[in-house]
Amino acid sequence: xxxxxxxxxxxxxxxxxxxxxxxxxxxxxxxxxxxxxxxxxxxxxxxxxxxxxxxxxxxxxxxxxxxxxxxxxxxxxxxxxxxxxxxxxxxxxxxxxxxxxxxxxxxxxxxxxxxxxxxxxxxxxxxxxxxxxxxxxxxxxxxxxxxxxxxxxxxxxxxxxxxxxxxxxxxxxxxxxxxxxxxxxxxxxxxxxxxxxxxx
Numbered sequence: 011x012x013x014x015x016x017x018x019x020x021x022x023x024x025x026x027x028x029x030x031x032x033x034x035x036x037x038x039x040x041x042x043x044x045x046x047x048x049x050x051x052x053x054x055x056x057x058x059x060x061x062x063x064x065x066x067x068x069x070x071x072x073x074x075x076x077x078x079x080x081x082x083x084x085x086x087x088x089x090x091x092x093x094x095x096x097x098x099x100x101x102x103x104x105x106x107x108x109x110x111x112x113x114x115x116x117x118x119x120x121x122x123x124x125x126x127x128x129x130x131x132x133x134x135x136x137x138x139x140x141x142x143x144x145x146x147x148x149x150x151x152x153x154x155x156x157x158x159x160x161x162x163x164x165x166x167x168x169x170x171x172x173x174x175x176x177x178x179x180x181x182x183x184x185x186x187x188x189x190x191x192x193x194x195x196x197x198x199x200x201x202x203x204x205x206x207x208x209x210x
Contacts, residue, residue: 039080040090042072046097050104059167062108066163069101073156095152099127102159109163114170119177123162126155126184130191149194151187158183 049069056062076094080086106123109115121128130152158180165173 035087035089037080037085037087037090038083039076039085040087040093042076042079043090043093043097045072046101050101053105053108063164063167066105066160066167069105070160073098095130098156099124099131102156102163103127105163106159109166114166115173115177119173122177122181122184123159125181126152126187129184129188133191149187149190151183151190155180155183155187 046069049065049072052065053062056065073094076090080090103124106115106120110117110120115123158176162173162176162180165176
């Protein structure tokens, strides 16, 4: 995960030139994040359980390493902080879609597992259409939800009869993550807007 805690725009717009050491977009951390997109598409063409599990493990490993490497190499960036959760969502979405035709997961369970992603994606695009920036950086609630999504994927591969356990846990975690994202968004609003949002 690529954190942004060490970066502050200080009222100025971020540009690639502002990244540590001028690293810009093409960093090892960002490459690892982007790697989850082609890995996600592999779920649609690979059916052997061992290989599917390997894809899940490699995807999870890139998720753990991208932020770690960014911190160690001092190449954290705003674009990296946005890229990480975006690639997580693409990876998990494609993985879950690949299981729908198998009957191992139904539509209700599918929607529960992507509940957090539906919310954050919807708010992000509504904000874009309204001309407002609505970034969703990685937060603990989101990380726990992502970990439970991965657990659900591995359960679907090896123990599909027990998949409801990680699905329901992911649902509870998603509700917490949604509330957490919402409160974080309110705190970032100007005082007048935040007060109106809290009283709504």
